[in-house]
Amino acid sequence: MLKHILLGFLNYRPMTGYELKSIMDESTMHFWHAYHSQIYTTLRKLEDEGLVTSEMELGDDKLNRRTYTITEAGRADLREWLNTPLHEVVPVKEDLLVRMFFSGERDKQAVIDELRVQRLLHQRTLAEYRNLTEETMLEIIPEDKERAVQHLPFWESTLRFGIQYEELYLQWIDETIRILEEQG
Amino acid sequence: MLKHILLGFLNYRPMTGYELKSIMDESTMHFWHAYHSQIYTTLRKLEDEGLVTSEMELGDDKLNRRTYTITEAGRADLREWLNTPLHEVVPVKEDLLVRMFFSGERDKQAVIDELRVQRLLHQRTLAEYRNLTEETMLEIIPEDKERAVQHLPFWESTLRFGIQYEELYLQWIDETIRILEEQG
DNA sequence: TGGGACATGTAAACCGTTACATGATTGA
DNA sequence: TCAATCATGTAACGGTTTACATGTCCCA
Numbered sequence: 362m363l364k365h366i367l368l369g370f371l372n373y374r375p376m377t378g379y380e381l382k383s384i385m386d387e388s389t390m391h392f393w394h395a396y397h398s399q400i401y402t403t404l405r406k407l408e409d410e411g412l413v414t415s416e417m418e419l420g421d422d423k424l425n426r427r428t429y430t431i432t433e434a435g436r437a438d439l440r441e442w443l444n445t446p447l448h449e450v451v452p453v454k455e456d457l458l459v460r461m462f463f464s465g466e467r468d469k470q471a472v473i474d475e476l477r478v479q480r481l482l483h484q485r486t487l488a489e490y491r492n493l494t495e496e497t498m499l500e501i502i503p504e505d506k507e508r509a510v511q512h513l514p515f516w517e518s519t520l521r522f523g524i525q526y527e528e529l530y531l532q533w534i535d536e537t538i539r540i541l542e543e544q545g
Numbered sequence: 546m547l548k549h550i551l552l553g554f555l556n557y558r559p560m561t562g563y564e565l566k567s568i569m570d571e572s573t574m575h576f577w578h579a580y581h582s583q584i585y586t587t588l589r590k591l592e593d594e595g596l597v598t599s600e601m602e603l604g605d606d607k608l609n610r611r612t613y614t615i616t617e618a619g620r621a622d623l624r625e626w627l628n629t630p631l632h633e634v635v636p637v638k639e640d641l642l643v644r645m646f647f648s649g650e651r652d653k654q655a656v657i658d659e660l661r662v663q664r665l666l667h668q669r670t671l672a673e674y675r676n677l678t679e680e681t682m683l684e685i686i687p688e689d690k691e692r693a694v695q696h697l698p699f700w701e702s703t704l705r706f707g708i709q710y711e712e713l714y715l716q717w718i719d720e721t722i723r724i725l726e727e728q729g
Numbered sequence: 730t731g732g733g734a735c736a737t738g739t740a741a742a743c744c745g746t747t748a749c750a751t752g753a754t755t756g757a
Numbered sequence: 758t759c760a761a762t763c764a765t766g767t768a769a770c771g772g773t774t775t776a777c778a779t780g781t782c783c784c785a
Contacts, residue, residue, distance in 0.1 A: 362638075362640065362643060362772085363772080363773090365643070365647070366643060366647075369643075369646070369647035372647075377736080377737090378736080378737070378738090379735065379736050379737075383735095388646075389643070389646065390636065391637065391642075392637055392638065392639040392642035392643060392646070393636075393638055393639070393642075393643055394636045394638075395773085396773075396774065396775085397736090397737080397738090398737095398738080398739080398740095398773090398774080398775085398776090399772080399773065399774080401737060401738060401739090402738085402739085403772095405738095424735070424736065424780090424781055424782070425736065425737065425738095425780090425781090426735090426736065426737090427736090427737075439647075443644065443647060443648065443651050444651070444655070446655070446658070446659040446662060447640060447641055447644060447659065447662075447663065448662060448666075449666065450663070450666045450667060450670055451638075451639070451640045451641070452574065452577075452578045453575065453576055453707075453710065454546075454576065454577055454578075454638075455576040455577070455635070455706070456546065456631060456635045457631055457635070458575075458576035458577075458703045458706055459546060459549070459550060459553075459573070459576060459577055460627065460631060461699055461702055461703050462553070462572075462573065462576070462699060462700060462703045463549070463550075463553035463556075463623075463627060463699075464627065464699050465692075465695050465696030465697075465698075465699045465700075466695070466696075467627050467628070471628070471630070474630070475630040475631065478630060478631075478632060479631065479634070482632075482633065482634045483634060486634055508649075511649050511650070512649030512650075513649075514649075514724060514725070514728065515645055515646060515647075515648050515649045516646060516649075518645055518717075518721045518724065519642045519645050519646045521717065521720070521721075522639070522642055522717050523637075525713055525716075525717060526637065526710075526713065529709055529710065529713050532709075533702075533705065533706050533709060536705070537702045537705075540698060540702065541698070544698060546744090547744085547745090561764075561765090562764080562765070562766090563763065563764050563765075567763095579745080580745075580746065580747085581764090581765080581766090582745090582746080582747085582748095582765095582766080582767080582768095583744080583745060583746080585765060585766060585767090586766085586767085587744095589766095608752090608753055608754070608763070608764065609752090609753090609764065609765065609766095610763090610764065610765085611764090611765075
């Protein structure tokens with residue numbers, strides 16, 4: 362999956378690994394994240410496969426920045442991936458629910474405390490998502506406004522999902538705490 | 546994670562790998578799934594660590610059923626894991642959203658078609674979740690009704706999450722299709 | 730001058746998926 | 758007798774996470 366995410370971004374414009382990591386931390390964190398280690402190794406793999414090329418910046422400073430550019434083969438690979446629709450539901454994995462499922466013999470107050478911590482964290486996450494404006498998104502392609510505008514509804518739809526998901530999460534936590542306290 | 550799920554179920558009663566797989570397919574599929582291959586290898590690993598013991602059923606038939614039983618060390622490990630609260634949000638990974646994010650240059654009708662296929666699949670998933678009754682859950686511990694009843698609110702809370710998640714998913718798909726169709 | 734952001738990498742371990750592989754039991 | 762279900766396993770691969778490792782630039 363990361364492979365296609367990187368190709369997707371490089372299809373907008375050439376970027377460095379560091380830039381890809383920063384942009385993902387802002388724009389895809391609500392549905393996919395990756396550590397820098399994986400991004401750098403995956404970029405090298407893409408280069409081996411001829412889907413991207415890279416070159417070291419020859420600037421006046423000694424900061425080593427390697428800029429990756431998508432190749433025609435890379436664009437073809439991305440297009441082919443996009444033209445192959447998902448035909449299954451990718452199963453959810455939710456650590457907190459695993460813990461809840463097996464919490465029947467735990468101290469009830471400890472469970473409620475854990476839910477409250479999660480509530481705070483998810484509230485923070487939701488605030489971060491709500492903070493993402495159109496401008497944040499447009500920075501992905503700063504020099505091609507028209508193209509960015511074309512992509513905007515798609516970017517926004519994923520963000521809408523992220524926000525609604527976090528809202529659901531908070532509601533679920535509240536309702537669960539209420540139920541646990543009531544039977545208390 | 547699977548390790549603690551298996552210990553969690555074996556804490557209810559001894560089970561075979563096959564049983565664990567079937568029960569997970571019914572009771573945890575909305576927040577965690579595993580292939581039988583991983584279940585069997587993880588059970589062996591748990592045995593190596595002394596957290597479970599196993600023995601082949603010595604029945605009159607030649608069907609090889611290996612029944613796993615949790616040890617005191619296993620219970621301690623499970624307890625310790627449950628008493629270590631999650632203090633971070635585990636990031637979501639949603640394949641369909643990755644595809645949506647990069648769909649700005651795709652044929653719009655193809656995107657809508659893909660969403661409609663997902664709609665059908667998620668509708669089916671939701672129907673399966675709604676089909677899970679209290680009785681389905683109580684079969685996890687058929688011989689210890691009182692204990693099962695104690696666990697029920699926790700099992701139900703995870704199912705409530707699963708149902709609400711699928712409802713959200715359907716709403717999101719509908720809204721997204723509507724937006725895509727409106728901008729023509 | 731110290732801390733934070735910028736910047737890139739490697740290695741090992743771990744986890745999860747896919748494919749391969751086999752055989753018994755039960756009911757239609 | 759055939760298909761579905763019961764039942765268990767191994768192997769290879771690939772993706773992800775964690776830890777280790779290094780060095781620059783810029784601002785307060």
